[in-house]
Amino acid sequence: xxxxxxxxxxxxxxxxxxxxxxxxxxxxxxxxxxxxxxxxxxxxxxxxxxxxxxxxxxxxxxxxxxxxxxxxxxxxxxxxxxxxxxxxxxxxxxxxxxxxxxxxxxxxxxxxxxxxxxxxxxxxxxxxxxxxxxxxxxxxxxxxxxxxxxxxxxxxxxxxxxxxxxxxxxxxxxxxxxxxxxxxxxxxxx
Amino acid sequence: xxxxxxxxxxxxxxxxxxxxxxxxxxxxxxxxxxxxxxxxxxxxxxxxxxxxxxxxxxxxxxxxxxxxxxxxxxxxxxxxxxxxxxxxxxxxxxxxxxxxxxxxxxxxxxxxxxxxxxxxxxxxxxxxxxxxxxxxxxxxxxxxxxxxx
Ligand SMILES: [Zn+2]
Numbered sequence: 001x002x003x004x005x006x007x008x009x010x011x012x013x014x015x016x017x018x019x020x021x022x023x024x025x026x027x028x029x030x031x032x033x034x035x036x037x038x039x040x041x042x043x044x045x046x047x048x049x050x051x052x053x054x055x056x057x058x059x060x061x062x063x064x065x066x067x068x069x070x071x072x073x074x075x076x077x078x079x080x081x082x083x084x085x086x087x088x089x090x091x092x093x094x095x096x097x098x099x100x101x102x103x104x105x106x107x108x109x110x111x112x113x114x115x116x117x118x119x120x121x122x123x124x125x126x127x128x129x130x131x132x133x134x135x136x137x138x139x140x141x142x143x144x145x146x147x148x149x150x151x152x153x154x155x156x157x158x159x160x161x162x163x164x165x166x167x168x169x170x171x172x173x174x175x176x177x178x179x180x181x182x183x184x185x186x187x188x189x190x
Numbered sequence: 191x192x193x194x195x196x197x198x199x200x201x202x203x204x205x206x207x208x209x210x211x212x213x214x215x216x217x218x219x220x221x222x223x224x225x226x227x228x229x230x231x232x233x234x235x236x237x238x239x240x241x242x243x244x245x246x247x248x249x250x251x252x253x254x255x256x257x258x259x260x261x262x263x264x265x266x267x268x269x270x271x272x273x274x275x276x277x278x279x280x281x282x283x284x285x286x287x288x289x290x291x292x293x294x295x296x297x298x299x300x301x302x303x304x305x306x307x308x309x310x311x312x313x314x315x316x317x318x319x320x321x322x323x324x325x326x327x328x329x330x331x332x333x334x335x336x337x338x339x
């Protein structure tokens with residue numbers, strides 16, 4: 001099978017083939033998930049160069065550890081967990097602080113404002129994220145922007161599902177209120 | 191179901207398609223909640239659809255080059271060289287007792303040469319084993335993973 005043919009295969013199947021010696025197929029996994037890993041890097045390191053380095057390191061780590069992928073979670077969850085731990089270690093090493101739990105970056109990259117979102121959505125998301133304790137911000141971020149489930153976010157970050165749920169609940173509530181407000185304004189303007 | 195309860199369930203809903211039946215029934219009956227649901231769903235879809243990172247970013251070449259370096263590093267010392275090297279060390283240890291090195295050592299250092307000799311040989315074997323293990327960690331890992339699974 002060619003690298004092209006790999007496009008139709010599930011991640012987990014590709015992992016099996018890579019472990020059997022089809023190293024070249026790992027490229028397909030990189031292509032599928034690089035933007036998510038890069039995005040995670042942007043969240044932690046706030047600049048594109050570091051995020052790219054980070055993403056490369058995460059994929060290299062994943063390749064080396066591929067034999068330990070148990071198939072108990074989706075491949076992408078497993079990959080993002082490696083990324084999350086790596087980011088925490090890197091930040092810990094460079095800041096000499098307790099790491100990601102305390103100082104998840106304030107930055108709002110990619111800046112919902114810059115993302116061609118409708119103004120009220122962007123505004124509400126920014127406010128919702130800013131109102132959360134630092135270490136939970138990334139949970140809401142994963143839920144909103146990456147479309148991950150509560151269980152997956154818990155798998156990746158190690159936070160309890162209920163904690164994640166309650167923070168997402170609050171953030172969604174803020175989003176809903178903002179949308180409700182703007183809908184009312186439109187109604188009055190009519 | 192009341193509107194409050196419907197809203198609570200809506201905000202609780204996981205990132206998965208399909209609402210629970212009671213919520214679906216309420217949404218069918220209640221235009222107010224239906225409008226809220228549509229706005230919220232559209233906003234969440236919008237968030238998921240925005241470009242997370244540049245669409246044209248591609249690090250796959252760099253990653254594959256890194257992997258190639260890993261692999262060729264390992265290929266530099268093929269398995270039969272490792273085995274050959276190990277056998278050579280063992281053979282040397284066995285053969286040393288048949289050579290006249292012992293007599294020479296005894297002549298130079300007296301009868302106590304065996305202790306330092308054992309230490310030297312021990313260090314050589316340890317270095318060899320650690321080098322082998324260090325370069326084959328991932329192999330050991332996948333082997334153990336296969337045994338566990
Ligand atoms: Zn209602």
